[in-house]
Amino acid sequence: MSARAGIVVTGTEVLTGRVTDRNGPWLAERLLEIGVELAGTVIVADRPDDVLASLRHLAAQGCDLLITTGGLGPTEDDLTADVVGRYQRREMVLDEALESRIAEILRPLLRRWPDLDPDGVRAANRKQAVIPAGSTVLDPVGTAPGLVVPPPEGEDGPGVLVLPGPPRELQPMWEAAKATPAFRSAVARAVSYRQGMLRLFGIPESEIAETLRVARRRDVALERLEITTCLRRGEVEVVTRYEPADADAYEAWASVVRERHADTLFSEDGRLIDEQVADLLAEAEETIAVAESCTAGLLSARLTERPGSSGAVLGGFVVYSDEAKIKLVGVDPSLIETHGAVSGEVAAALADGARERVGADVGVGITGIAGPDGGTEAKPVGLVWFAVSHRDGRRLVRSVHLPGGRADIRDRSTTVAMHLVRRLLITDVAEGAHEGGVGLPAGEATRRA
Amino acid sequence: MSARAGIVVTGTEVLTGRVTDRNGPWLAERLLEIGVELAGTVIVADRPDDVLASLRHLAAQGCDLLITTGGLGPTEDDLTADVVGRYQRREMVLDEALESRIAEILRPLLRRWPDLDPDGVRAANRKQAVIPAGSTVLDPVGTAPGLVVPPPEGEDGPGVLVLPGPPRELQPMWEAAKATPAFRSAVARAVSYRQGMLRLFGIPESEIAETLRVARRRDVALERLEITTCLRRGEVEVVTRYEPADADAYEAWASVVRERHADTLFSEDGRLIDEQVADLLAEAEETIAVAESCTAGLLSARLTERPGSSGAVLGGFVVYSDEAKIKLVGVDPSLIETHGAVSGEVAAALADGARERVGADVGVGITGIAGPDGGTEAKPVGLVWFAVSHRDGRRLVRSVHLPGGRADIRDRSTTVAMHLVRRLLITDVAEGAHEGGVGLPAGEATRRA
Numbered sequence: 056m057s058a059r060a061g062i063v064v065t066g067t068e069v070l071t072g073r074v075t076d077r078n079g080p081w082l083a084e085r086l087l088e089i090g091v092e093l094a095g096t097v098i099v100a101d102r103p104d105d106v107l108a109s110l111r112h113l114a115a116q117g118c119d120l121l122i123t124t125g126g127l128g129p130t131e132d133d134l135t136a137d138v139v140g141r142y143q144r145r146e147m148v149l150d151e152a153l154e155s156r157i158a159e160i161l162r163p164l165l166r167r168w169p170d171l172d173p174d175g176v177r178a179a180n181r182k183q184a185v186i187p188a189g190s191t192v193l194d195p196v197g198t199a200p201g202l203v204v205p206p207p208e209g210e211d212g213p214g215v216l217v218l219p220g221p222p223r224e225l226q227p228m229w230e231a232a233k234a235t236p237a238f239r240s241a242v243a244r245a246v247s248y249r250q251g252m253l254r255l256f257g258i259p260e261s262e263i264a265e266t267l268r269v270a271r272r273r274d275v276a277l278e279r280l281e282i283t284t285c286l287r288r289g290e291v292e293v294v295t296r297y298e299p300a301d302a303d304a305y306e307a308w309a310s311v312v313r314e315r316h317a318d319t320l321f322s323e324d325g326r327l328i329d330e331q332v333a334d335l336l337a338e339a340e341e342t343i344a345v346a347e348s349c350t351a352g353l354l355s356a357r358l359t360e361r362p363g364s365s366g367a368v369l370g371g372f373v374v375y376s377d378e379a380k381i382k383l384v385g386v387d388p389s390l391i392e393t394h395g396a397v398s399g400e401v402a403a404a405l406a407d408g409a410r411e412r413v414g415a416d417v418g419v420g421i422t423g424i425a426g427p428d429g430g431t432e433a434k435p436v437g438l439v440w441f442a443v444s445h446r447d448g449r450r451l452v453r454s455v456h457l458p459g460g461r462a463d464i465r466d467r468s469t470t471v472a473m474h475l476v477r478r479l480l481i482t483d484v485a486e487g488a489h490e491g492g493v494g495l496p497a498g499e500a501t502r503r504a
Numbered sequence: 505m506s507a508r509a510g511i512v513v514t515g516t517e518v519l520t521g522r523v524t525d526r527n528g529p530w531l532a533e534r535l536l537e538i539g540v541e542l543a544g545t546v547i548v549a550d551r552p553d554d555v556l557a558s559l560r561h562l563a564a565q566g567c568d569l570l571i572t573t574g575g576l577g578p579t580e581d582d583l584t585a586d587v588v589g590r591y592q593r594r595e596m597v598l599d600e601a602l603e604s605r606i607a608e609i610l611r612p613l614l615r616r617w618p619d620l621d622p623d624g625v626r627a628a629n630r631k632q633a634v635i636p637a638g639s640t641v642l643d644p645v646g647t648a649p650g651l652v653v654p655p656p657e658g659e660d661g662p663g664v665l666v667l668p669g670p671p672r673e674l675q676p677m678w679e680a681a682k683a684t685p686a687f688r689s690a691v692a693r694a695v696s697y698r699q700g701m702l703r704l705f706g707i708p709e710s711e712i713a714e715t716l717r718v719a720r721r722r723d724v725a726l727e728r729l730e731i732t733t734c735l736r737r738g739e740v741e742v743v744t745r746y747e748p749a750d751a752d753a754y755e756a757w758a759s760v761v762r763e764r765h766a767d768t769l770f771s772e773d774g775r776l777i778d779e780q781v782a783d784l785l786a787e788a789e790e791t792i793a794v795a796e797s798c799t800a801g802l803l804s805a806r807l808t809e810r811p812g813s814s815g816a817v818l819g820g821f822v823v824y825s826d827e828a829k830i831k832l833v834g835v836d837p838s839l840i841e842t843h844g845a846v847s848g849e850v851a852a853a854l855a856d857g858a859r860e861r862v863g864a865d866v867g868v869g870i871t872g873i874a875g876p877d878g879g880t881e882a883k884p885v886g887l888v889w890f891a892v893s894h895r896d897g898r899r900l901v902r903s904v905h906l907p908g909g910r911a912d913i914r915d916r917s918t919t920v921a922m923h924l925v926r927r928l929l930i931t932d933v934a935e936g937a938h939e940g941g942v943g944l945p946a947g948e949a950t951r952r953a
Binding site: 076115223352360363365413 | 579712735799800829832
């Protein structure tokens, strides 16, 4: 049995959905890395009773470590340190060394915002130096310190790791927290799990259910594996956790997936399509340029998410209007007249035009109907045409009919485009030429791409 | 006292952070709209015991309604209906009408993926028609039905609303769920709160703590208001909830904020900067074009998030390399040589070039160092230059030094740019000309923009 942890995310702004919680997921991944099982994440408002009840609930689930995020700020609705003190039955005391440390941190801030009232700022932040007695202080990254608060004097029970809400303050504190004795003793029982990650593109999730049945018929020891599947940005992700001794069972399971899904399994090593495309471009020393209509910059932004992407991405175009397609990328107006702006022909012209005008090796064109308006029977909302073309003449053109709302369609389109780029980069010239025709019927393409 | 609800989000993929939960926040907003207070959101893995414990915990917090999301899919790790049946002590029964309904939904899917084994698909989905006896079925949007499961026969207790995980299946079900008797009786006690939203740009969050102290000194009845502040994409959001009878207290509090933060308060009516910029452009019947270096498409994508944005956004440029800045937008190479690519001069040339080449009324240029590499002492990671220029000669040029990692810097840059566009659009010619100089020292600009 492994060590268990529970996370309490505090903040009315997170609970009410105004702010997306990034800390729970981030901490979940860190816990997994060190072999600590996560029992659950509870999100509550900045109400002392709710925070306290959440700590108690998670402790009752057998947690050895509780982690709180948020509620350490300077305003009066930030109450976490106080509540954790109550939970561990420890008095609140002013830590004077910490108070000076925070004052030091604030000095440059006061210079930057010269109109602020210095006394007000100091009062607001003195509050942040009042902590439960016996806590270990984790040095502030912003102005809020982290804390490790041990169980009540002389009692057993989970330690509580108290972290600030802003991810850029929380994340650097994690390493410091891991080094504290309270944290180490809590996670002493951790088992190191392995995790296998298989990613597929172009099949529905229900196909994996059938693959599980096939594996069971072939006596793969599925009961030794914890298998979960999910859809993520249009891809199916199959994650398998297992203890190191069960590696053979995992290998047998992975073989069944490989055999049944040879043409759609694109990643077995945890690498995302984004990394694969970046690596393929880097290996070939090739550059890429995009002309985007409905995605309007999202693919360029996605291609440059990783540091160092300037080696492959030179530039690109957002061509929202027909005029921009013609003027910026050189699409022949007669193509738009004849086939419409959302067509394979225009997608191909966008790919070629982007490539040529930027001087890149690979060009990508995207044109579609993201909705909610603008759809017709022949070209419904969700129809998106893609083209990827190479300087050497290879070209792939596809259409898909994507489900969901405007944001889904735009996001999903970037995933389809990434897979089409990968396909072009791993396909030799002959196959590329064979597949290069325009006019594949809509709805067929997700499978082939 | 208002009705309370609790949300249980199930899914190992959500708990472990591989997938971002969009349902909890979405449901939180819907509950707020109908005056139901959210006690908490619990995220757990697809483990029956954990789901059950979460339902019990939330019921113990006085919830009148429990909502589950996820775990209704065709694979064997999808167990929610079963667990809710156990929680409400109701037998699981096959609903034959529902089974036929699902079979009907699957027919086109089977045509689209002709290689699937039809028996396998049907078996996987028959599971989705086995539901707790006495449940109200909510018609499937995908293949998974929603359920409203009443408390055990003859007992009081919260009803459970069971919804599927994919947001595009869950969201359309909400209206149907609200119409069910079980749901209506659970939320009968709902009080309709009002909510006031004040958004500020260009001050640190701690300033609001001081404003709260000022309001208290002036005897504003803060105890009748529930005020929370948070940072969101670089803006400070102050949300105040209150009962309709306390509108005067809210008005007194809002007056203090208005007075102390006149120059940074940009929204009092809930409108985001995105809506303000879209509306300002639409009112002036003006168009906009962007040339982006470090943000590489994110601002164009943000400007086109809203339906109908094609009225204002014609096109734009991603100019990641120096060559692209010169070739695509016509930046004078000597400007890059003299001032560097990250400079006010180049930002201004990008704004002008984008505007002229696209034929737009407003141009935006962004060039900065998103990191993690590429920073120097003079131009550190996080330094970003912005320019906004108008066809009539007005121009604003600013630099900021943004905190955080690569993704933060890129995202935050789009917020700064949006505010600079707003500033240009609400400023008259004289003021614009006055503010138009290049060379404002880095670090000063967030306040002034």
